[in-house]
Amino acid sequence: MPAALPGRLHQHGAKRVSAPTYDLGKLHGGLRLPGEKRQSTSTDIQQLPIPDQLILPLTQHVGDQADPIVGVGDTVLKGQMIAQTKDTLSAPVHAPSSGKVIAIEPWPVSRRFGDKAPCIVIECDGEDKAYEGGTAPRPYESMSPEELLIEILLGGIVGLGGAVFPTAQKLMQAISAPLEYLILNGVECEPYISCDDMLMREHADEVLRGALILMHALQVATCYVVVESDKPEALRNIAEALGEIDDERLILKQVPTIFPSGGEDQLVQLVTNREVPSGGLPTDVGCVVQNVGTAVAIHHWINKGEPLISRVTTVTGAGVASPMNVMARIGTTVEDVVAFAGGYTDRAEQLVIGGPMTGKSVTTDAVPLVKATNCVLVLSEQVPLDDEKPCIRCGECAEVCPIQLLPQQLFWYACADNEKQLRSHGLTDCIECGCCDLVCPSHIPLTADFRRAKARMLELADEKARAERARQRFESRNERMELEHQMRDQELSEQKQAARKKGQQAIQDILDRTRNNDDDDEG
């Protein structure tokens, strides 16, 4: 699968940066990318009308698929839970509007592996009737953190920054560690995407209310709200809202505009100057990072009783007639979203779900908008795939890598399928930001290669675990058979001995009896 890159940014002069910034920690590498955000921020967030049909994938999160609890033909109401979770890593799914379930079937979706996934299809009745049960606000301040986390789980809340890790489970993992900071991520460093920016501009107050709920759940003393310097309006509005709330535990921080400073580990490094260890989590250095969109979703669920059934999405790119941000119900097809934004222009060439750096190209606009969809990008030029040239070992990729990996070395090992070296060179720490792709003068699709290598590594690990289990079962079966054999042998020899003893006894008895008879005869 090709990474969705706007193509030849190398020549467009994406600048390398490595200067220390403000009073903040230093981020290695990174790029100043052309923002391309202004085209979608000229209008307010537009409310997308409820479509005729909603398609809801059962897996809109990291982890296991949710179990449907409605059947085909059932009537559902807005906000009603339609798929639930068991005790595993997963998140429930709610009906975004009222209507009838007409199918539960595989549908094309945008995700990394495979193309079709099981979805619940709802035909909307247009009445948008709300579900009565469970819509009441919850007084979170009187709840214990554990109770609050269970509530958050029921709301189907997942990380809206793009990783879609179930929020409740992330927080649950976090509260067992000593925590210092909650970091609210309003950085949104990827080009084109502006949904978090618009959310902060228009709903700064809700962002902060969500932050307060998160702080209560985590019991942390300080919350940094972090916004990139290229969003002056969002910064101003957050500052104003902070003044109104007047809670000194909330602190606004401004960070420079560098891609990928919005990555979780990078943000922690930038804000606290602490490095998240390889293979570790931000909680290892006392931090929890949450996206601003997630905070708003939590605010909506806890304070207003509305689960995660809609989100702000950026529709943009040269292939869209009027780029904008829309507030859309989850499950609306990309086709409907683009049609609302004026439809495709003549220049539309490639459809990407997500940003140009970390997003994924899709081949059909029938895919639904899911919890993870922060951007629908219609690019005007195809990614040039045919002009890949040999690596010249210039080392530019290593200079821009924010994790300080050596992409060129990883590339060799990925080509050679050398798992051991890939591991020791830290492939698992690669965040697939795509910086190395952009600066590579040979246009090698490094990130795509790394994604493939990671998938291969997982596959191998899985096979290995399976083989190991089979080996153990085979060996313990052999041991058991051996034991059974011994036991049977022992039993047999015991029986033989017993029989022999019994035989001798019988002979003795007969002999005794005859002797007695003889004695009697004589007497």
Next chain:
Amino acid sequence: MSTPIISAIILISGIALVSGVLLSIANKSLPADNNTLVEKVNDLLPQTQCAQCGYPGCKPYANAIIENGEAINLCPPGGQETVDKLADLLGRDSLALAEETPSLMHRSVAIIDEDVCIGCTHCRDACPVDAIVGAPQFMHTIIASECTGCELCLPPCPVDCISMVPNG
């Protein structure tokens, strides 16, 4: 002929002789660590326990390779990849796989047609990894997550109710 060259020749041959003797003594007196070698070979085998190599499982085959110098190309589920890795590990020449088509058995699992099963326990006793559950006169079933796809349960079944399906 000048003396330095002669002394150099004597010196070098002397070193070669001494190290040769030392090495041959070491080779004789220090036995090769066959146990860990068997483990290493066993790690490379796919653990399907299918017995297609002629040995009753992967570990016995690994043992035979090390102890009896058995050929390394007898494992169809492992494919050419495994043969190459074994050759690499043991310093032997890589051979072509004995079976012509590499089997994909470790990517499939057995499934019992439960309507047909008569509960004879033959397949249960044949399974090398105890992945079949069942009692006499009761229907048997296969624990799919533990099945290695070795196909050893197919021949003993008197009613042919077991078939192989792709894994996953």
